[in-house]
Amino acid sequence: MGWFGERTGVSAASVRERMARRLAPSSAVPVVTGTALVVLVLTQAVSGSLLAMYYKPAWDRAHASVESILAAIPLGWLVRSVHLWGAHLILVLSLAHLLRTFWRGEYRAPGDLRWIVKVLLLAIAAGLAITGQVLPLDAEGHGGALVAGSMSRAVGAGRLVQGGDEPGDFMLGRFFAAHVLWLPAAGLALLAGHLALVARRAPAEVQAGPTTLECVGLSGLATLAVLALLAVFAPAGLGPAANPLEFKDEKPLWFFLPAYQSLKFLPPLAVVAGGAVFFAGALALPFVAKRWIRVAGAVALSVALLLGTAGALSNRTIAGMHFNNHGLPASR
Amino acid sequence: MAFLLLASLALAQVERIDRDERCVECHVDEADVVKASVHGAAKVGCVSCHGADDVNLSQKSGNPHRKTSTFRMYRRQNLAEDCGSCHIAELDAMRPTGHFKATKWGNDQPRAMRGCVACHAHHETARAERGPIIKSCQPCHVEEPRIITDAAEWSEGMDALSKRLGEAAAALARFERRPGINARPLKEAHAAGNAALAEGRIAQHGLGFKAMEADRSRAAGSLDAAYNRLTSDERAFGRRWVWLMPFLALVLTSMILVRTQSRRLTS
Numbered sequence: 171m172g173w174f175g176e177r178t179g180v181s182a183a184s185v186r187e188r189m190a191r192r193l194a195p196s197s198a199v200p201v202v203t204g205t206a207l208v209v210l211v212l213t214q215a216v217s218g219s220l221l222a223m224y225y226k227p228a229w230d231r232a233h234a235s236v237e238s239i240l241a242a243i244p245l246g247w248l249v250r251s252v253h254l255w256g257a258h259l260i261l262v263l264s265l266a267h268l269l270r271t272f273w274r275g276e277y278r279a280p281g282d283l284r285w286i287v288k289v290l291l292l293a294i295a296a297g298l299a300i301t302g303q304v305l306p307l308d309a310e311g312h313g314g315a316l317v318a319g320s321m322s323r324a325v326g327a328g329r330l331v332q333g334g335d336e337p338g339d340f341m342l343g344r345f346f347a348a349h350v351l352w353l354p355a356a357g358l359a360l361l362a363g364h365l366a367l368v369a370r371r372a373p374a375e376v377q378a379g380p381t382t383l384e385c386v387g388l389s390g391l392a393t394l395a396v397l398a399l400l401a402v403f404a405p406a407g408l409g410p411a412a413n414p415l416e417f418k419d420e421k422p423l424w425f426f427l428p429a430y431q432s433l434k435f436l437p438p439l440a441v442v443a444g445g446a447v448f449f450a451g452a453l454a455l456p457f458v459a460k461r462w463i464r465v466a467g468a469v470a471l472s473v474a475l476l477l478g479t480a481g482a483l484s485n486r487t488i489a490g491m492h493f494n495n496h497g498l499p500a501s502r
Numbered sequence: 503m504a505f506l507l508l509a510s511l512a513l514a515q516v517e518r519i520d521r522d523e524r525c526v527e528c529h530v531d532e533a534d535v536v537k538a539s540v541h542g543a544a545k546v547g548c549v550s551c552h553g554a555d556d557v558n559l560s561q562k563s564g565n566p567h568r569k570t571s572t573f574r575m576y577r578r579q580n581l582a583e584d585c586g587s588c589h590i591a592e593l594d595a596m597r598p599t600g601h602f603k604a605t606k607w608g609n610d611q612p613r614a615m616r617g618c619v620a621c622h623a624h625h626e627t628a629r630a631e632r633g634p635i636i637k638s639c640q641p642c643h644v645e646e647p648r649i650i651t652d653a654a655e656w657s658e659g660m661d662a663l664s665k666r667l668g669e670a671a672a673a674l675a676r677f678e679r680r681p682g683i684n685a686r687p688l689k690e691a692h693a694a695g696n697a698a699l700a701e702g703r704i705a706q707h708g709l710g711f712k713a714m715e716a717d718r719s720r721a722a723g724s725l726d727a728a729y730n731r732l733t734s735d736e737r738a739f740g741r742r743w744v745w746l747m748p749f750l751a752l753v754l755t756s757m758i759l760v761r762t763q764s765r766r767l768t769s
Binding site for chain 2: 186189190192237238240241242247248250251380381383384387388391392394395398399402403405406407408409410
């Protein structure tokens with residue numbers, strides 16, 4: 171026991187023993203995806219902190235500041251590309267991580283608390299994606315801000331989300347604070363809790379299979395390599411600055427497409443309520459009788475996919491549903 | 503006699519012509535020329551410049567125009583009142599020059615002294631062409647070849663600036679908001695260059711070529727510098743994979759280390 175081990179109970183020998191343990195494929199997969207997610211979260215924290223040094227959360231300066239990050243700040247384009255690709259990868263991997271847990275029924279006790287933490291983490295990732303997409307205030311971000319403002323007004327949270335009667339400086343400030351402080355703080359706390367829960371559960375030792383060190387080390391390194399390749403060879407660009415007098419439909423991140431397409435048919439209140447039911451259902455999953463789960467899950471997913479497909483096929487627009495052609499809320 | 507005069511007046515079919523559509527009934531060729539010109543594109547027609555007039559439509563020979571007070575046939579003497587009523591800045595630039603004063607001298611002056619239309623053919627309202635202008639300087643400035651050379655150099659510089667601005671606009675369309683390539687200096691230089699070109703096009707009517715040259719060459723110089731910077735940015739961005747190679751090599755080495763370490767742990 172060294173100095174550190176005496177104070178923490180974590181000795182080099184115990185770490186070595188844990189790392190040398192061979193894992194069965196069923197235990198290795200979550201270790202691989204989990205490690206990749208932790209590495210991605212860390213790169214997001216680093217790249218996000220670098221971006222925050224140059225980004226200006228003001229309605230009339232945000233786009234220009236992102237433009238200068240992209241072009242004038244040395245390697246700014248690389249940092250922003252890493253941040254954007256990292257966001258996509260986190261959403262893909264955490265969805266896969268969660269669906270695997272669902273598929274294998276691991277949301278039941280004793281995994282129920284881990285499941286709840288995972289659902290909350292996915293919700294936080296979604297919140298980070300929504301707020302992050304608005305920040306550059308290009309046409310896409312501006313459209314996102316208007317839709318978010320409209321949805322929040324519909325559920326009576328207009329002033330809370332917008333900080334005023336309509337999207338503007340205060341809304342951007344709220345989104346920025348949520349994106350760099352509130353959500354990451356909550357997310358990192360939950361992630362630490364999740365990792366503590368996972369660390370307590372020692373997987374069964376098997377004779378053949380990859381060691382824990384291999385799963386963790388190779389997955390983390392491969393994630394870094396993939397992220398670097400994507401960021402360098404498919405660098406993220408930036409849309410033109412939003413024209414406040416012309417509101418056009420701008421698609422959100424793929425993760426939100428079902429909700430976005432539903433807005434073409436449903437009032438914002440219904441879409442928010444639908445999302446809330448989905449989220450509450452996922453949280454309550456461990457406590458619901460088993461036979462209802464698959465039915466409810468299948469119905470919820472089918473409704474989301476049906477609305478999404480119908481929206482994608484129809485020629486309706488959100489602009490037509492909720493805004494006049496200057497991008498101002500239709501009710502004004 | 504009085505009766506005959508009254509009868510001829512009654513028979514004469516005099517009409518007030520105050521719309522372009524009516525002018526065009528007779529002036530077909532001029533109409534085609536104007537329609538193809540910048541004035542045509544800007545919907546500036548016959549009446550805008552020439553005003554309205556009474557015309558005897560029954561008159562078969564001679565000039566049927568009555569030349570009333572509202573009618574203006576262009577003479578260089580009313581340059582200020584006519585072209586200058588829209589092209590105020592050009593006129594102001596030209597006012598201090600000898601060329602402007604000469605327009606008041608009489609009809610026996612050489613071509614270059616005959617007001618706006620001397621260089622900008624009147625119905626075509628074409629942009630003045632360098633060749634004919636320079637040629638028309640010669641009769642008066644035969645003793646002062648420097649004036650002619652200055653004017654020629656100035657026009658060549660304007661053409662070069664205009665060409666560079668076109669190239670810069672094409673580059674901006676390609677590179678604006680592209681990652682890793684800073685198009686903002688070129689955007690600013692392009693705006694400044696455009697302003698210099700527009701100002702130069704007005705100021706050249708004042709003929710102070712030497713004084714204007716400094717402004718224009720400064721604009722052209724910063725445009726060149728910004729353009730060169732953009733292309734070097736583009737080259738550097740094209741080689742970005744070079745930066746990636748050491749990183750990937752490091753990752754690969756670390757992966758090999760993980761494998762060997764794992765073997766050591768399990769052995």
